[in-house]
Amino acid sequence: MPAPSGQALADAGRSVAGSLPLRTMTGLVGSAASSCDVIQRTEQRMSRMVGYTRAACATFVIIPLFGWARLRHPWIAVLIVAAAAVEASWFTWRVWRRPGRLSPRLVLADVAFCVALMLVGSRAAQPDERNKIMTELVPFSLVAPAGIGFGLGLTLLAVGAVAVLMAAWSLAVLPDVSLKLGSDLLGFALWYVVAMLIARELRALCAATAAAQDEAAAAGRLAIEQEKEAESLRQREITHREIHDYLLPVVDHVAAGGVPSPALVREARRGAQRARRIIMDPRGMDPRALAVDGTASPDSTQNGLEEMMSAVVDALADEGLALVPFVSIKGEPPAEVREALVAATREALRNVVRHSASTDEVHLFVEGDADSVLVVVRDRGVGFDPGSVRAGGGMTGSYSALRRYGGETLVTAWPGDGTKVTFRWPAAEPTGAGAPGTGR
Incomplete structure (x- = not known):
């Protein structure tokens, strides 16, 4: 459990x-x-x-x-x-x-x-x-x-x-x-x-x-303290997500001397709008209060997991990722779980763009309902050795956030043969298999 x-x-x-x-x-x-x-x-x-x-x-x-x-x-x-x-x-x-x-x-x-x-x-x-x-x-x-x-x-x-x-x-x-x-x-x-x-x-x-x-x-005092701590942790996660997912890609591209493409300009505009909302109103950090383009949307709080995943697919397509998606959602998990799953999926797809060297064959599989969700991101890029990579932004931010809501992340990679990232909520019961990140 x-x-x-x-x-x-x-x-x-x-x-x-x-x-x-x-x-x-x-x-x-x-x-x-x-x-x-x-x-x-x-x-x-x-x-x-x-x-x-x-x-x-x-x-x-x-x-x-x-x-x-x-x-x-x-x-x-x-x-x-x-x-x-x-x-x-x-x-x-x-x-x-x-x-x-x-x-x-x-x-x-x-x-x-x-x-x-x-x-x-x-x-x-x-x-x-x-x-x-x-x-x-x-x-x-x-x-x-x-x-x-x-x-x-x-x-x-x-x-x-x-x-x-x-x-x-x-x-x-x-x-x-x-x-x-x-x-x-x-x-x-x-x-x-x-x-x-x-x-x-x-x-x-x-x-x-x-x-x-x-x-x-x-118990009441402890509950208040725990609620404050949980809210503080949530705000830190959202801030990390905004900076890592929306601002750093633009900064990295410019710092590397890349040519500002129309997709990059749109991404920069979205990141700037979201950053202004964070500065002007801390409540604007809640992703459920933001539309896909970074502006406030009165109906965005009603967006389901399928719509949110579609928005991620469209955003990554603008960056040149040839994505083959399959999304089938028959029921909505809790809002915080949806946010964590979408953020982790976006991070996994951005890692494909950054590190895979092959964006022509990338598959996204999303299936679930109100009780369980399975997300798989698979690419056929250069892969890597999980044991030789130090955990960075996604591993310690978006991926770990899902675990705090009862989910789990499994990263399986092979040098020269791509990477497979699996997100599952709730976490599967231990079966005695190898640790996450190892084995084919």
């Missing part, structure tokens, strides 16, 4: 960056929030869960009022209802406004209130009915160990606070001690342990979300 291009890596990076943190459990959308925001908002939501529970369980304190006639001090029950309502409202308001983790001071204040609630509230009932009538205080008080689990975690202070709550409830029901006291005390311990474990799981999930978000942000 061909290696992915820089553009493909950039697209993949942008896809990852856009899909990972679309909506996390914290309610944050996209990658706009940092990992610190994710952690802070998660802690805030855990605190609010405790606040919601505190507000809901405050309603249980009203139930003892329904046994008004059996109470020893009904006014104490009324006082407890009012105090519980005020404390639950205050507690919920504080956790709703405060960002981040549940405050240890708020947790300890809630524990202190629950201790007072149990010790004072139980005095409203008859001594022998305290464990029965005042059981409704337990749900309200059980929220305190849940807050300890969320806010303090597994610490000596947290264990001590839970122990104080259990001791206060034991004192509150005296002398009405029964088997039910054991289940109440077990409830205090279990609410603390379960809340602590839930908080631990939520924080672990939050940390994983934050880490994924950081990785997505890093």
Whole structure:
């Protein structure tokens, strides 16, 4: 399989960056929030869960009022209802406004209130009915160990606070001690342990979300850098192609003392027009925005591979190359692949003009579709020894550009018997044959 291009890596990076943190459990959308925001908002939501529970369980304190006639001090029950309502409202308001983790001071204040609630509230009932009538205080008080689990975690202070709550409830029901006291005390311990474990799981999930978000942000930055690098490489390739394919042939011909033929004048005019576009507007370096004569063409971006190859054949024919072309394209490969194939083919044909010494029998074979393309340039000139030739402009520029898009180049030459250049996209799977450029 061909290696992915820089553009493909950039697209993949942008896809990852856009899909990972679309909506996390914290309610944050996209990658706009940092990992610190994710952690802070998660802690805030855990605190609010405790606040919601505190507000809901405050309603249980009203139930003892329904046994008004059996109470020893009904006014104490009324006082407890009012105090519980005020404390639950205050507690919920504080956790709703405060960002981040549940405050240890708020947790300890809630524990202190629950201790007072149990010790004072139980005095409203008859001594022998305290464990029965005042059981409704337990749900309200059980929220305190849940807050300890969320806010303090597994610490000596947290264990001590839970122990104080259990001791206060034991004192509150005296002398009405029964088997039910054991289940109440077990409830205090279990609410603390379960809340602590839930908080631990939520924080672990939050940390994983934050880490994924950081990785997505890093992938996005990497994708941008890769995209910039790929675009810079593309611009260098286009600049090299323009100079090597359009300007150097004219300069070399003049430097060698050649007579300016009409074809050379047309080539010089095209090269000058293209050079001006490059200087005036860097976007003009994109070959898809240039017509065959070097001027802008609104329809040139729609040119297919067959039209582009025909333009190359016509340009080389003006230079005296007797070319026998066969072009059959049944589907269009990607635009960048078309550009690379056309540039490499033009370079191979120009090499025939420069080095072959025989331009009378040159064959061009182009066949392909949207998934694969094969181009062969064959001449019967003087040939050369591939091992004795140093790679030059075409070998390091136009030919190598095709490899960056997943294609391959094979140059086969024989001294005295011509040269064969093959371009294939995508590259063929390795078969264990000889290295490119060797063998007949």
